[in-house]
Amino acid sequence: MIEAALLPFHFPFMWNAFAICVIVSIPTALLSCFLVLKGWALMGDSISHAVLPGIVLAYIAGVPLIVGAFGAGMLTALLTGYLSENSRVKQDTVMGVVFSGMFAVGIVLYTSIETNAHLDHILFGNMLGVGAQDLWTAGAISIVVAAALLLKWRDLLLHAFDPAQARASGLPVGLLHYGLLTILSLTIVATLSATGLILAVGLLIAPGAIAFLMVRRFGAMLAVACGVNMLSMLGGTYLCFFLDSAPAPTIILILTGLFALAFVKRMVETRRASARAMD
Numbered sequence: 402m403i404e405a406a407l408l409p410f411h412f413p414f415m416w417n418a419f420a421i422c423v424i425v426s427i428p429t430a431l432l433s434c435f436l437v438l439k440g441w442a443l444m445g446d447s448i449s450h451a452v453l454p455g456i457v458l459a460y461i462a463g464v465p466l467i468v469g470a471f472g473a474g475m476l477t478a479l480l481t482g483y484l485s486e487n488s489r490v491k492q493d494t495v496m497g498v499v500f501s502g503m504f505a506v507g508i509v510l511y512t513s514i515e516t517n518a519h520l521d522h523i524l525f526g527n528m529l530g531v532g533a534q535d536l537w538t539a540g541a542i543s544i545v546v547a548a549a550l551l552l553k554w555r556d557l558l559l560h561a562f563d564p565a566q567a568r569a570s571g572l573p574v575g576l577l578h579y580g581l582l583t584i585l586s587l588t589i590v591a592t593l594s595a596t597g598l599i600l601a602v603g604l605l606i607a608p609g610a611i612a613f614l615m616v617r618r619f620g621a622m623l624a625v626a627c628g629v630n631m632l633s634m635l636g637g638t639y640l641c642f643f644l645d646s647a648p649a650p651t652i653i654l655i656l657t658g659l660f661a662l663a664f665v666k667r668m669v670e671t672r673r674a675s676a677r678a679m680d
Contacts, residue, residue, distance in 0.1 A: 408642070409639055409642040409643075414529050415638070417529075417532070417535075417536065418528045418529050418531065418638045418648060419635060419639075420531075421535065421536060422634035422635050422638055423631060423634075423635070424536065424539045424540050424543050424591075425539055425592050425596075425604070425634070426627065426630040426631040426633075427543060427547050427627055427630075427631070428542070428543045428550070428588050428591065429588055429591075429605055429630060430604075430608040430609070430623075430626040430627040430629070430630035430631070431546075431550045431627065432445075432585065432588050432605060432609075433604070433605050433606055433608045433609030433610070433626060433630075434609040434612060434613075434622050434623055434626050435550070435557055435558075436585075436605060436606065436609060437606065437609035437610050438558070438562065438609075438619075439560075439561035439581075441585075442605075443493055443497075444496060444582075445585060445589070445605035445606060446602040446605075446606075447477060447481065447497075447499060447500035448500075448582075448585055448586055448589055449589045449598050449602050449605070450503070450507075451473060451474065451477040451499065451503030451504055452470040452471075452473040452474045452477070452503075452507075452590075453503070453506075453507025453510075453511065454503055454506040454510055455469035455470050455471070455473025455474070455476075455507075456469050456470050456473070456507070457511050458473075458510065461510075466593070467538060467590045467593065470589070470593060471586055471587065471590050473503065473507075474585070474589055474590065475583065475586050477499055477500070477503055478579070478582035478583070478585065478586055479579070479582070481495055481496055481499050482582060484499070526593075526596045526597030526600060526647070526648070527597070528596070528638065529648060539591045539592075542587050542588070542590060543591055545587065546584050549584055553577070554623070556572050557581060559572065560574060560577045560578070560581075585605075588605070589601055589605075596649040597649060600649045603653040603656060603657075604630065604634075607630075607653070607657065607659075607660055608626040608627070608629050608633075608656065609622070611625070611626065611656070611659050611660050612629065614660075614663040614667045615663050629656075629659060633652055633655045634652050636652075636655055637652030637653075637654070637655050640655075
């Protein structure tokens with residue numbers, strides 16, 4: 402029984418998968434807290450899908466795929482921010498237009514080239530096939546992202562809750578705005594080899610949403626999000642070995658289940674508090 406339970410740890414590719422889980426879980430969880438509070442959940446979805454044309458163009462040009470992904474992500478982020486600030490169209494509408502346009506361009510480019518490379522891994526992830534280069538790249542990006550968020554979390558928190566107050570306090574609101582978009586693009590690049598583009602949005606929303614339902618203080622929210630995300634990623638990767646399923650969808654299903662449990666828990670607590678207040 403114990404030998405069967407430890408079987409996944411006998412394979413080097415599983416150790417790499419567990420390593421990428423630990424590396425990616427922290428920055429995505431931290432960032433998800435800010436995205437949830439700021440109402441930028443769709444921004445993560447928009448950028449994660451819109452980097453596809455940059456990846457395809459990078460492959461055609463023979464440059465590293467992460468370069469194209471980051472370039473397309475920044476273009477999407479800057480274009481979305483500019484249009485939402487300089488037009489009467491609401492931000493969610495702008496994101497929908499930019500996201501669909503960029504993703505459509507990526508699909509057209511993707512289907513028009515003939516290649517032996519498995520670009521499907523970019524869309525759906527290839528966690529069980531990550532190598533040393535993927536680990537180093539994701540690790541470097543994760544350190545930069547986590548350090549930036551932890552050093553500036555108070556400023557980013559005020560900007561998320563009340564941009565007007567942040568501006569009145571003398572904070573560089575524009576720098577915080579586009580800095581957060583840059584961090585979002587970098588984080589999506591770090592998750593390419595883990596969950597791929599399509600499921601990356603799950604890691605950028607679910608941990609923060611779960612923590613938001615479970616705790617009241619922002620510091621605790623960051624800690625809970627990191628713990629939930631890391632355990633979900635490690636648990637999903639472990640279970641996929643026995644279920645013969647893909648790691649990324651398994652991880653997202655676990656996060657979805659935890660969100661449902663947290664939601665039910667919050668509803669029960671709210672009803673109990675209402676009942677005590679009436680008594």
